Amino acid sequence: MLRDQCLYYFREFLVAISGDVSAYASRKKQLILPQIPLQFVKNIIREVTIIFKNEPNLLSIKAPVVVCGDLHGHILDLFRILKQCGSPEAKKFIFLGDIVDRGEFSVECIILIYIMKIVWPDNVSIIRGNHEFGYLCSQCGFLEQLLSSYGEPMLFQYFISSFNYNTSLCIHGGLSPSLQLLSQIKNLQRPVEDWEDDVLNGLVWSDPDVSGYCDEFSPSSRGTGYLYGQACVERFLRKNGLKYLIRGHECVQDGLRVTFNSVITVFSASNYCGVSNNDGAYILMKSDDTYDIKPLPALDYLLRSYVIFSKGKTENERPLVKISEPKSARIIQPKPLHSPMNNQSIKSPRVSFTKNKLPALPAHNRARN
Secondary structure, eight states, X not given: OHHHHHHHHHHHHHHHHTSOHHHHHTTSSOOEEEOOOHHHHHHHHHHHHHHHHHSOSBOOOOSSEEEEOBOTTOHHHHHHHHHHHOOTTSSEEEEOSOOSSSSTTHHHHHHHHHHHHHHSTTTEEEBOOGGGSHHHHTTSSXXXXXXXXXXXXXXXXXXXXXXXXXXXXXXXXXXXXXXXXXHHHHTOOSSOOOOOSHHHHHHXXXXXOTXXXXXXXXXXXXXXXXXXXXXXXXXXXXXXXXXXXXEOOSOOTTSEEEETTTEEEEBOXXXXXXXXXXXXXXXXXXXXXXXXXXXXXXXXXXXXXXXXXXXXXXXXXXXXXXXXOOSSOOOOOOOOOSSOOOOTTXXXXXXXXXXXXXXXXXXXXXXXX
């Protein structure tokens, strides 16, 4: 059964998680990661897509819960969070998006989180960030890593199909002038292939204005999304009976920043791509009104070329559910952005795309525990 296979590979990851993460980062100890078979990756993508389809846009999750900011392929920071908090078997996790791109281990990060989502679907919630859109993560490292690891272009399309059905709870980016009520998020139509909708654009691209010059909304220097000020934040929280807006999207030096006493930015990737020397952090929400900040001191930046990928001793003994391959498949070409993108210390490239229909992942017989 697929869940049994997921548990097997989760335990393979646990071998690395239980090790000395700082020693891995400094290369004093060799990091060995499981080499995940292509067929299994296809299977978990399809299963997760089904789970996402059946979830509402807006999830209501009671504390305690662990809130993880952007990971961007920093698997050692994900390991530290799991090592400190334990597995989702007994604890709830929210990932605020931007799991992939830019870092060295985007493929392994998303696979591990998808494995946990399948094994503990009610305890793992995944929010879609701007880097889980095909026309961005095809340019910022995720596609390149997939091709290098598996050599199959269609695998990227299958991941994008799963992202298109992802959900929102906390916010990845922030607010927009069009977003007034949580019911607007509930009513967003999925699958979502772009950020043309103004509400969605704000959710994945906007940032709080830390300069203090803007009290409402102003254009963002990113070229899309908005800067939002204290007045519009207080109005949105008051209308919806909320106290905090928790979001990711920005690399902040200490891993966490509080703006307007109500907007909490959390960024979990430490030493972002080896250039920022920032600390990471995650949040432990203890109740609806209290939280603890859990720092992740900056690690040395580990390159993919320094890691051994092992098939494991028992992999060939474990049968995999076979998915029939599509008879024909067109590779989606990403479509043009309407404005340039940039992101503070690491800029996103201006890219151009054309839009095609995404082929569906073929069906297979599933068995659940």
